[in-house]
Structure formats: structure tokens, C-alpha cells
Amino acid sequence: MTITIYGIKNCDTMKKARAWLDDHGVAYDFHDYKTAGIAKDKLKHWSDEVGWETLLNRAGTTFKKLPDADKEGLNERKALALMAEQPSMIKRPVLDLGARRVVGFKPDVYAKDVPAKARKKG
DSSP states (O other), X not given: OOEEEEEOTTOHHXXXXXXXXXXXXXXXEEEETTTSOOXXXXXXXXXXXXXXXXXXXXXXXXXXXXXXXXXXXOOHHHHHHHHHHOGGGBOSOEEEOSSOEEESOOHHHHHHHSOGGGBOXX
């Protein structure tokens, strides 16, 4: 199983999540969606799984700087379009564990959800 972590290289939360994975010997691929983009169908799949409200980073400056008209009447279609256009609006990180995704970084959640077999022994 290949674990992939999606996010933005210079994000502080991403740095903490990647450090946790490294410290626990978890092998993973990193997808920087600021430079590599993100496929709309992948965003839709994530939204179907975890909900667009969970994926949308309303606390970030990119969202806060949007005109009020763009923030009003948000629904899945509008939110996914915003995230596809400006990936900085996707909450970080999105950890793809194969069978499911974990959005955001909380060490206790990672400790519970990252399969032990993905971690190196020792």
C-alpha cells in the first residue's frame, strides 16, 4: 500500500504532518497540489467521502481574501470549483491511506489511523 500526503510544501501544518510520518518511519509519496495541481475528479471523490465542508479551508488567507460574493451561497459545486482553481483553499494535509482519507493533522488521529504495517519497526 502506498500512502500519499497531499498539500503544499511550505505549509507549517504540512511540515508537522510530514515530520510525524518521518519520525514514525512511514513511507509516503508527497503531492504538492500548489505546483502539480489537483484533478477535479479526485476533489469530487474526496468530497463524496469526507464532505466538501471538511475539505474547504475557510481559515486560510486565500479563502478570507475572496470577494463576499464568492463566499455567499456556498455549495459543493461552488466549493469544489474554488478549490480546483485555488488549491490553497483545500484543507491540509489530505492523507490518502488507500481505503480512506484523513483530512487535517492531529497526531492522535494519525497514531490511530496510519496502519502499523506502514511503519518501520525499531
